[in-house]
Amino acid sequence: MSEAATGRRERTKAANRAAILDAARVVFADSGFGAASVRDIVRATDLAAGTFYNYFPDKEAVLRALLDEAALEARARLRAARASARTLEEFVAGGFRAYFEFLAEDRLTFELLRRNAGTIRTLFGQPALGAGTEELRADLEAAVAAGVVPPHDTDLMARAMVGAGLEVGSRMVERDPPDVEGAVAFATRLFVAALNAA
Amino acid sequence: MSEAATGRRERTKAANRAAILDAARVVFADSGFGAASVRDIVRATDLAAGTFYNYFPDKEAVLRALLDEAALEARARLRAARASARTLEEFVAGGFRAYFEFLAEDRLTFELLRRNAGTIRTLFGQPALGAGTEELRADLEAAVAAGVVPPHDTDLMARAMVGAGLEVGSRMVERDPPDVEGAVAFATRLFVAALNAA
DNA sequence: GCCAAAGGTGACGCCTCCGTCACCTTTGCA
């Protein structure tokens, strides 16, 4: 967006790439990655079949690009949330708030991730939807070291938080409008109690 | 098994059906339902293509049959676990133990469910992997009514338990041999603390 | 042992997908 005013050539390129990504998000989210074909994506676009291959070698590359985008956004939000946390409660609440706000704002991406979580797990490494389970674990480790939280299995705890967050987030998104603060409050109370009692 | 000693005709039929289901479990677990074809399943069998259609109309029906099987087993185990629970802690621990033992014993089915959770959710109704979220919610409600647990949002709590259980179970299964009791202890402590503090 | 019913078999016609490539349109530069 900052350097948008380039030549028409460049602009078309960016627009085509974006059109493919947008179409793929929808197609993957509601047919599932496995059942989706490159033609399905192209059809949801006004481009010709051959054009697709000027941008991506296959549908897997498109999925990868979509995930990179989502991960970038998610990481930025989580980093921001962490920066301002002073207490354990703020830390937990901030993390969940960032997570739930993301889900609420970008439903399509959430649906994409949720629908294809299994595929993503097997296709790429571990992360899948919790695009930051490992960072969370490291943060918990740091909290233990700082004496804020009793020692516990931080790997299991991080996974439990991600898993519970996913399900709680799903329920949240089912309601319209989604009650972000309610979800944050629930998840925070749950894990603050668990962490203190660890 | 009880009425197995029927004619050869019957036995072949049962064997063929079982062969298709077994093959499908493997194929769906590692290619994903969407990417799998009826031919993939048939190929993993020593039957001919046409035979498949004498047993199932399409691959979706096979998935449905696999899920019915799994749900039946899971429900039986959970019911048994509940029967013996006397305290809150026993109730929670019993539920998680039943769940984790199932995952540990039938890895293939677990992989099938985990890999295709998104597809299952959209293809059939809600349940997917937590083949008993609703029952769990009802049990929590009963515990609240009985005064064993403070009032709380039982729907969210049930989902959080299922979500956390799934992730904790995944970690458990990654290790060999899987530490069922460790997983049970972790999950139980987590949710007993949360429930008491609700 | 015979024969009709059950049911396994795999080739077939139809369809869609894949990735490519020769062709044509558009763009940017001079």
Added chain:
DNA sequence: TGCAAAGGTGACGGAGGCGTCACCTTTGGC
């Protein structure tokens, strides 16, 4: 305005999936 490079287009050959059906083997009753 002219022209070369960039890149969009869609038809094409090859592959493979789908569900069917005529045919053949097996089974079970008599």
